Amino acid sequence: MTRLSAITPSGHAHLGNHLGAIRRWAREGSPGDLYFVSDLHAMTVSYNPSRLRKLSRELLAVLLAAGIKPDRVFVQSDLVRELGALSWVLECTCSFGEAARMTQFKQRADGQGTVRLGLLTYPVLMAADILLQGATEVPVGQDQTQHVELARSLARRFNTTFGEVFVVPRAVMAPTAARVMDLSDPTRKMSKSTQDNAGVVFLLDEPDLVRRKVMRAVTDNENRLEYRPTTQPGLANLLEILATCVGRSPIEVADEYSSYGELKEAVAEAVVEELSPLRSSALELLEDVTGLDAIRAAGAERARERGQHVLESALRMAGL
Ligand code: ADP
Numbered sequence: 061m062t063r064l065s066a067i068t069p070s071g072h073a074h075l076g077n078h079l080g081a082i083r084r085w086a087r088e089g090s091p092g093d094l095y096f097v098s099d100l101h102a103m104t105v106s107y108n109p110s111r112l113r114k115l116s117r118e119l120l121a122v123l124l125a126a127g128i129k130p131d132r133v134f135v136q137s138d139l140v141r142e143l144g145a146l147s148w149v150l151e152c153t154c155s156f157g158e159a160a161r162m163t164q165f166k167q168r169a170d171g172q173g174t175v176r177l178g179l180l181t182y183p184v185l186m187a188a189d190i191l192l193q194g195a196t197e198v199p200v201g202q203d204q205t206q207h208v209e210l211a212r213s214l215a216r217r218f219n220t221t222f223g224e225v226f227v228v229p230r231a232v233m234a235p236t237a238a239r240v241m242d243l244s245d246p247t248r249k250m251s252k253s254t255q256d257n258a259g260v261v262f263l264l265d266e267p268d269l270v271r272r273k274v275m276r277a278v279t280d281n282e283n284r285l286e287y288r289p290t291t292q293p294g295l296a297n298l299l300e301i302l303a304t305c306v307g308r309s310p311i312e313v314a315d316e317y318s319s320y321g322e323l324k325e326a327v328a329e330a331v332v333e334e335l336s337p338l339r340s341s342a343l344e345l346l347e348d349v350t351g352l353d354a355i356r357a358a359g360a361e362r363a364r365e366r367g368q369h370v371l372e373s374a375l376r377m378a379g380l
């Protein structure tokens with residue numbers, strides 16, 4: 061079994077990415093699981109090239125620092141030639157209607173002045189990511205199920221038309237993990253792409269900045285320290301963050317504090333403690349440029365080898 065997961069370098073990785081995904085990947089992943097930094101996917105909207113390069117590198121360091129094994133990680137663009145070739149074959153297996161039907165495309169294209177063609181074809185690139193690595197399972201949230209369905213359809217169609225070459229992947233529901241909300245607006249999830257960063261704790265933020273962001277978190281005036289997500293979302297978010305960091309339930313944690321200030325200090329310390337080892341390890345990796353380059357190159361080489369047979373067979377069967 062090979063499970064494939066990705067994270068897009070559209071911004072700096074944050075506490076939500078860590079508690080909701082990265083930490084779980086490092087702790088609960090099976091030996092066959094694969095992870096990649098999906099920098100090609102970051103190009104579907106307006107972006108800055110040198111920032112993208114920096115963010116991809118940083119995200120790779122973060123994944124490694126979190127404890128994901130170096131031989132299970134790669135950067136997507138290191139396979140751009142292979143993925144480009146396979147994407148073309150798959151684009152010619154996909155109908156325009158199928159691509160245009162993707163709800164995420166419709167949502168993301170809506171309201172944008174210029175819609176990049178890559179935004180339309182991105183699910184086909186995602187199919188190439190999956191099929192090239194021979195992934196059997198793709199953990200997804202609700203918004204990605206349709207894309208994995210497309211990958212399944214394209215794999216089956218190619219296999220039927222040209223010959224059996226692709227493993228047909230399955231979408232599996234990603235286990236429900238903590239959903240971390242923005243500290244300055246607990247009605248929106250903490251996100252890489254939020255413009256106003258005051259409520260986003262980045263994994264590489266200095267400890268004092270983490271503390272300041274937590275201490276300034278928006279709560280309420282009710283002055284009752286209970287876990288009530290609907291009526292006290294800001295407080296509930298803090299309780300969930302603390303609970304997830306220390307491995308207990310938010311209700312248990314709520315019982316232990318009587319003032320918001322006291323709770324915030326505990327959250328700040330727990331988050332700093334959770335992130336400190338990751339941060340120092342990531343910074344160390346980033347400082348050792350040749351060392352990180354070598355890890356990256358080895359990861360790319362393994363990923364390329366994993367896909368080589370599938371790519372060559374697919375090209376040949378397609379008549380190339
Ligand atoms: P972002 O919204 O910050 O760009 P992505 O969409 O790249 O994050 O998500 C990468 C991974 O991190 C996914 O597995 C996603 O479920 C998880 N994730 C993102 N934001 C949060 C959050 N606020 N709380 C919990 N998990 C999150």
Ligand code: NA
Binds near residue numbers: 251252253
């Ligand atoms: Na996002």
